């Protein structure tokens with residue numbers, strides 16, 4: 020009898036060990052608020068640029084396809100961050116954007132919430148509450164996972180109509196992106212959130228009424244521009260707004276509040292090139308993103324009070340530049356149609372940029388940006 024019991028225990032023991040290991044792993048890597056030195060000079064403004072799916076190889080492919088030159092080379096400070104999610108070594112955009120936005124590791128799919136589904140305030144919301152101006156510019160829907168993590172608190176990134184409602188709950192001052200249908204052709208209710216934004220005092224414009232670059236928004240009035248009903252086009256199909264919209268956002272926000280601003284800009288479609296294992300798509304989107312980076316660096320250089328941080332949420336595609344690659348012609352390989360677990364580069368310029376040297380968690384991007392802005396510890 021006892022023998023049988025022990026035999027059963029012996030059979031089951033690997034399951035117990037595995038279960039224990041799993042708990043230990045997820046509990047072991049819960050980064051907390053780091054102790055950081057005071058920045059040499061406090062930043063008044065922070066501009067965070069996220070290249071979705073932009074690992075080191077994506078940057079390399081763009082660099083060698085662009086005459087061996089990228090604006091990213093102008094950054095004096097570089098670091099590395101660990102992109103993993105709370106429940107998976109391979110993160111998605113929702114979990115990693117929540118890490119940048121809110122300073123917590125969370126489960127894949129979650130937006131602005133911790134792993135226990137508790138909402139966590141984002142740096143954009145904290146900046147807004149302190150009287151700073153805030154904005155976002157993206158080349159996906161404005162309700163897509165990355166921008167969503169800065170403004171919404173929902174369990175699933177798929178709830179884009181619910182995420183759209185968050186734009187009415189926050190006083191975000193400037194935003195540009197696709198996904199107008201989640202505002203004005205809703206399926207979960209009869210609300211027209213574009214009209215509600217107008218009633219709230221926003222100047223709301225969209226692609227059907229003309230190009231963004233033909234508009235000259237008054238910095239005293241909040242501004243929203245929908246670049247598409249659904250997802251905006253790839254740059255190779257004629258999308259041109261990312262760089263000019265980024266510059267417009269920085270100029271607008273600088274005047275909008277004298278307390279400073281927080282701006283998030285995303286090159287959203289580098290990731291889609293990775294998912295499609297399409298090297299040309301990756302390269303064209305990364306070069307387009309780099310143009311926005313160039314204009315933002317020019318702005319920060321002239322302004323002198325702006326910290327610029329560039330990073331990615333994760334790498335997509337397991338993208339490799341294989342033998343046979345030449346300047347201007349990549350011979351690409353891919354290991355997956357999904358994301359990979361690579362360490363992700365971070366570039367920084369301006370006051371507080373010295374905080375971004377080293378290797379750290381993706382959540383530390385949040386804590387370092389806060390420190391640079393002089394926000395108090397939590």
Ligand SMILES: [Zn+2]
Nearest residue numbers: 072290335358
């Ligand atoms: Zn992706």
